[in-house]
Amino acid sequence: MSIDINIDAAELAARLGKSVADRTAIEQLSDEFPGLDLAAGYAVQRVLREGAGPLVGWKLGVTSRAKQAQVGVTSPIYGFLPGTAVLDVGAPLDTSALIQPRCEPEIVFVMGRDLAGPHVTATDVLAASAGVAVGIEVLDSRYRDYRFTMADVVADNTSAGRFVVGTPVSPTGIDLRLVGVVFEKNGEVVATASGAASLGHPASAVAWMVRTMAADGDGLRAGDVVLSGGLTAAVPVGPGDVVVASIDRLGTLELGCK
Numbered sequence: 001m002s003i004d005i006n007i008d009a010a011e012l013a014a015r016l017g018k019s020v021a022d023r024t025a026i027e028q029l030s031d032e033f034p035g036l037d038l039a040a041g042y043a044v045q046r047v048l049r050e051g052a053g054p055l056v057g058w059k060l061g062v063t064s065r066a067k068q069a070q071v072g073v074t075s076p077i078y079g080f081l082p083g084t085a086v087l088d089v090g091a092p093l094d095t096s097a098l099i100q101p102r103c104e105p106e107i108v109f110v111m112g113r114d115l116a117g118p119h120v121t122a123t124d125v126l127a128a129s130a131g132v133a134v135g136i137e138v139l140d141s142r143y144r145d146y147r148f149t150m151a152d153v154v155a156d157n158t159s160a161g162r163f164v165v166g167t168p169v170s171p172t173g174i175d176l177r178l179v180g181v182v183f184e185k186n187g188e189v190v191a192t193a194s195g196a197a198s199l200g201h202p203a204s205a206v207a208w209m210v211r212t213m214a215a216d217g218d219g220l221r222a223g224d225v226v227l228s229g230g231l232t233a234a235v236p237v238g239p240g241d242v243v244v245a246s247i248d249r250l251g252t253l254e255l256g257c258k
Contacts, residue, residue: 041154063229079158116219131168191232
């Protein structure tokens with residue numbers, strides 16, 4: 001993986017890490033380092049990953065075709081999920097621990113066996129999954145006002161903050177493209193979607209990630225949790241807010257904020 005010789009991945013990772021520790025947003029890295037491209041972004045992310053402790057899984061971003069067209073990319077991006085990001089069902093989100101949290105509903109895959117390689121398909125993903133579940137991802141960009149390029153957000157581990165996952169169910173007999181999604185905040189419906197909002201099929205998004213990871217010798221392992229991409233626009237949250245994600249056949253999940 002190449003990186004601009006003027007860009008020090010460890011230095012940029014340290015800046016992002018300090019932003020997290022200080023709970024203070026910074027300007028996007030590409031303002032100072034215009035040579036920051038996707039390859040450099042992933043190099044920064046890898047430094048963060050190496051210092052993150054045990055991982056529990058992976059996450060996808062920019063899986064909407066419309067969003068890709070809007071930001072000028074032709075494929076999603078991905079990041080990692082550290083164990084420190086996990087929220088228990090029923091536990092509140094401590095918004096004071098984050099900078100600018102936003103929530104979005106996701107279809108989550110729980111892997112039943114390892115899956116790796118450059119030719120993995122959506123069918124392979126479904127066959128390797130022990131279950132699928134409704135999830136809520138809490139995004140938390142380290143960049144002021146969520147202003148960033150694709151390379152910036154990749155470096156920032158795709159704005160990963162926290163996440164919560166409901167009880168998994170078998171994917172057998174469920175067409176994940178067609179499941180309806182309703183997202184509520186404080187009792188009001190704020191967005192609706194279908195599973196197809198994630199790259200046409202959420203398993204296709206996961207398959208893309210596995211194929212891409214293969215170039216670096218990475219893959220999914222049994223037990224990994226995979227957030228397959230936000231299905232609606234992300235909604236800002238603060239103390240006292242409650243968000244609810246409901247997905248047909250998968251269930252309903254509530255997250256309260258303090």
